[in-house]
Amino acid sequence: MSDQDTTNIAAFVGEAGHLKMIRRSGWWIAGVRDPESVAEHSYRVGIIAYVLAVMEGCDPNRAATLGLFHDLPETRIGDVPSVGRPHVNTAPAEDVIKAQTADLPGSIADAVRGLIGEHEAQETPESACSRDADKIECLITAREYQARGYDLAQPWVDTMLEAVRTESGKRLARAAATAPVDGWWHDIVASYGRR
Secondary structure, three states: HHHHHHHHHHHHHHHHHHHHHHHHHHHHHOOOOOOOOHHHHHHHHHHHHHHHHHHOOOOOOHHHHHHHHOOOOHHHHHOOOOHHHHOOOOOOOOHHHHHHHHOOOOHHHHHHHHHHHHHHHHHHHHHHHHHHHHHHHHHHHHHHHHHHOOOHHHHHHHHHHHOOOOOOHHHHHHHHHHHOOHHHHHHHEEEEHHH
């Protein structure tokens, strides 16, 4: 690998880091003043996709990787909320990732393009887990925003519950829609007196 290849990889990784600064803009509709970044969303999508793939009996590493990479084209096109999609034309994710990876060594470019293509095509069990994880993460985030007083987040809970397709995803989404968002913390605090 040449020095130029390594420089191009560093630039690609730097661009991926831009997702830390791009806000998930749909949350502004619910009044959320400082919504999560695309990177924060993608991180938890990867974790949820991994868990769903284990529950579904498919490759968790592949599903998690799809979840982590699925929004990478948003460094170039931004986060367009669902309310805006009928009114805004953006390039397909496969075209955006092709441009993003144009200067990468062929093996890396092909691998990254393959991830975006697989996620978009929705033809593998792993891509189904990644897609469902994307919806479940949004549902959980809506519940967290509701707990902070953003009552207008309820439509995200409702629509994400309907959007999940895998059986394991449906079960997890129903549980996430009803479980206290801070239940994990209360369980820890309650255990302090039993130690």
